[in-house]
Amino acid sequence: MRRGKLLYAQSGGVTAVINATAAAVIETARAHGVKVYAARNGILGALREDLIDTSRETRATIAALDHTPGGAFGSCRYKLKSPEENPAEYKRLMDVLRAHDIRGFLYNGGNDSADTALKLSRLGREYGHELTCIGVPKTVDNDLTITDCCPGFGSVARYTALSVREASLDVASMSETSTKVFILEVMGRHAGWIAAAAGLAGEEADAPPHVILFPERSFEPEAFLARVKATVKRVGYCTVVASEGIRDAAGRLLSDTGTRDAFGHAQLGGVAPMLAQLVKERLDLKVHWAVPDYLQRSARHAASATDLAQAQAVGKAAVEYALKGMNAVMPVIVRERDAPYRWSIAPAPLARVANREKKMPARFLRRDGFGITSAARRYLAPLIHGEAAAPLGRDGLPVHAKLKMIAVGRKLPPWKAG
Amino acid sequence: MRRGKLLYAQSGGVTAVINATAAAVIETARAHGVKVYAARNGILGALREDLIDTSRETRATIAALDHTPGGAFGSCRYKLKSPEENPAEYKRLMDVLRAHDIRGFLYNGGNDSADTALKLSRLGREYGHELTCIGVPKTVDNDLTITDCCPGFGSVARYTALSVREASLDVASMSETSTKVFILEVMGRHAGWIAAAAGLAGEEADAPPHVILFPERSFEPEAFLARVKATVKRVGYCTVVASEGIRDAAGRLLSDTGTRDAFGHAQLGGVAPMLAQLVKERLDLKVHWAVPDYLQRSARHAASATDLAQAQAVGKAAVEYALKGMNAVMPVIVRERDAPYRWSIAPAPLARVANREKKMPARFLRRDGFGITSAARRYLAPLIHGEAAAPLGRDGLPVHAKLKMIAVGRKLPPWKAG
Known part of the structure; x- marks a missing residue:
């Protein structure tokens, strides 16, 4: 790219490792x-x-950002309209970039952000301000195309598998006289990647989780209840992992609160208590449920070392691509080998990432729909590997970066939203 | 005690470190x-x-039990009646102990279990079987008397403070366009110890958690809403920690599902979604909520090193007391100094522990009722200190003990419950 500055921005839901990027x-x-x-x-x-x-x-x-969850510079849910619909927003962005001699724009987000970066990448010439736009992958949902996996996912996957393993030991030990069914609700709006990762908690027959409910399969109450009942009878208890995005046979979200966010996504939550109610009423079994919500995507203390390394690698590559003037690309993770796991970083065209969503391959779901296959295990296993160290402070808790956040002097009049 | 065997039993809700005991x-x-x-x-x-x-x-x-959550030998919620009400149960217990030449009984639990151990301790002479009964403290609720704290509590306290700190970074970074209020529900039926521990997440003014709701104070919706509203206005977001046991002015649990466990305790859950609904309806703010449930008390991966050391110490002392024939006692934790933290183990009479409940001292609650005092910090801070290592297996997740669980040959006819 032309000599100048870089602008880095975080977008959408944050992760345990986006600050490492x-x-x-x-x-x-x-x-x-x-x-x-x-x-x-x-x-x-x-x-x-x-x-x-x-x-x-x-x-x-800056080094402390490596072990600080959340988005240190702030993130937002704000989707730009197309340049045709709202040219003023794009003109404003180009005005800001030009005013500060910013020649590279690095947008760290998911497929919506890749779309914004792509649109912006086409405007440099038109506005007379040469610009290199790079999308930098990030999403716990693991739903970006091209890249083998998404930075942020490995850590939430590790947290989920770990939590299922630990909590199931708790449930198992008391199941004779206490809770028989434990239901854990996990994130994942449209793709069951996080729910699938829960399957890494155990591989042996009858190891937890015993039932995984994926958004890829429509929820059939009778089949679910029969499976839970049989598991409790055989194993003594049943651990269920449910994706927040599970839908009924008509395609309706089991738990749609009716509100929508700025991207038009339905706001979810509360599938676990609904399922708990169903189990209690129909099977008359003692049920507990958990919804870790933001705890799962901010659990830097339990982050995957692999995920951290990949979050760092895409950040480094993004700058290198920008400096080379590789416009409209995203550094993606390429899997070289499953075991021992080998990966590298390569550029992918933003046009192939923007606004697309990677679903879980059908071959990753067991035929009965309640678990993952060995192919899924081969894919998922390396992503949760290693525990990424987080230094402890004098209070015994992890230390996090405290930024000065010094603002750059303004050169333009205030922006008024269209 | 007379030469013979020891019998060890786990009771009630398990913890991240009961197996270390x-x-x-x-x-x-x-x-x-x-x-x-x-x-x-x-x-x-x-x-x-x-x-x-x-x-x-x-x-x-056995060494691997140190890093295995849950109750490795199985626990239960089963409260013996008094020897007067159900003499057959006590006679059966004494028959079993005598049949296997068990001369020391170590009951690892809370105040209910201390009561059972105490009752049993009085029967040895009567049944002609000399017996030493030891209560071994354990409870995430931290509600046992005499002991300065309870093994199991430090780890759930650490998990809670850690989770509040991490999740609040997530919420803070997106609060402009996304969630403004985050509500975390924590365990603690009658005492707000775990809720109080959340206060260790931050000490500076406006550091999260911004509002803690304790069962020790009746829940006043208007005061709560006013505090949340003011916090969002001033800080940009608000992290709320709510004890599962909060009650309204009439003393009714906010979320009583109507079922009761074997000890007659109400089964709780779901305070967080109720509060979320209230905030949403009354303040029209975007809210998220989390209920970690069993995840919090089984999170051995985030356990406190102090808690682990204390769990080990009470186990060691219990055996030493038993071997010395110190009947009807419990090894308790004595605080020698706050900072640097020093503690020791001493015997306490079971009669002073049985069926009593330690409430949080009033001086630990801030006058406004929404946070903890510096006295509470001095008490709580050392308990969450250090991260207790948990070795990782080849799959990148913590390794847990796998016991052979070989049963002792039976010498008596099967037991038929009265």
Whole structure:
């Protein structure tokens, strides 16, 4: 790219390791003598010219981002319309980029963000401001195409498998006189990747989880209840993992609260208590349920070392691609080998990632629909490998980065949303 | 005590470190050349003569109990009636103990179990079978009297503080366009110890958690909503931690499902979604909620090193007390100093522990009722210190003990419950 600055922005739901990507972006750019601005609260900060000068942060603070969950510079759910529908937003973005001599834009998000980066990548020439746009992958949902997996997913997968294994030991030990059925609700709007990862908790026959409910299969109450009942009879208890996105035979979400977020996605939650009620009423068994919600995607203390390494690698590659002027690409993870696991990073065209969604392959779901296949295990197993260390502070809890967040001086009039 | 065997039994809700107590019991007894039987599924196993010979387990397996959550020998919720109400149960227990030459009974549980151990301790002479009964403390609820804290509590406290800190970073980073209020429901039927521990997540003004709801204070919806609203306005978001046991002004549990367990305790759950609904309806703010349920008390991967050490210490002391014939006592934790934290183990009479409940001191609750005082911090801080290592297996997840669980040959006719 032309000499100039880089702008880094975080988008959408954050993860346990998105800040490790940010750290790699900043450290790699520093090594090349390039300054990085970060947009506060994602693309909104770019529109508002609310930019943070990362060069004002110490090396130690940036390094501490590696073990800080959440989005350190702020993220947002805000989807730009198309340049045809809302040209003012794109013009404003280009005005901000030009005003600060930003020649590379790194957008760290999912498929919506890849779409925004792609649209922006086509406007540089038109606006007379040469610009390199890079999408940087991130999503616990693991639903981006092309890339073998998504940074953020490995850690939530590890947290889920770990939690199922631990909680099932608890349930098993008391099942004779207490809880017989334990239901864990996990994230995953349209794809059951996180639910599938729960399957890594155990491989032997009758090891938990005993039932996994995927959004890829319609929920059949009778088959579910029969499976739970038979498991309790045979094993003594039953651990169920349910994706938040499970639907009935008519395609309706089991738990649609009726509200929608800025991207038009339905807001979910509460599948576990619904299933618990069903089990209690129909099978008369004592049930407990858990909904870890944000705990699962912010559990940096239990993050996967593999996931952390990949989050760092895509950040580093994104800067390298930007500096080479490789416009409209995303660094993706390429799997070289399952075992021993080998992976590398390669550029993929944003056009092939934007607005697409990777579903779980049918061969990953067991024929009965309640578990994962050995093919799924081969795919998932390496992603949860290793425990990524997080240093402890004097209070015995993990230490997190505290950024100064020094704003760059404004050069433009305030932005007024269209 | 007279030469003979020890019987160890786990009781009630299990914890992340109760098996570390079991390991210490077995290892200490082995060092003294004494055999330990474990009752399968707690006192039920003792009644049924369903005993496990721990001498058949390898040293490595017993050591692995240190990092295995749940109750390895099985636990149960089963409260014996008094010897006057159900003499047959006590006679059966004494028959089993006598048949296997068991001279020491170690009951690892809460205040109900201390009561059972106390009642049994008085029967040895009457039944002509000299017996030493020891209560071994365990409960995530931290509600036993005399002891400064309860093994199991430090780890759930650490998990809770850690989860609040991590999840709040997630919420904070997206609060402008997404969730404004995050509600975490934690365990604690009658005492808000676990809720209080959440307060360790942050100490600075406006650090999360911003609102803690304790069972010690009646829930006042208007005051709660006003506090949440003001926090969101000032901080941008609000993290709420709610004890499962919060009650309204009339003393009714906010979320009583109407069922009761074997001890007559109400079965709880679902306070968080109720509060979420209230916030959504009244304040029109986007809310998320989490209920980690069993995840919090089985999270051995995040256990407190202090808690682990105390769980081991009470197990070791219990065997030493038994061998000395110190009947009807419980090894308790004595705090010598807050900082640097120093503690020791001392015997306490079971009569002073049985069926009593330690409430949180009023001086631990902030006057406004929504947070903890510095006195509470001084008490709680050392209990969550250190991360207790848990070795990882080839699959990248923690390894847990796999016991052979070899049963002792029966010498008596089957037990028929009265």
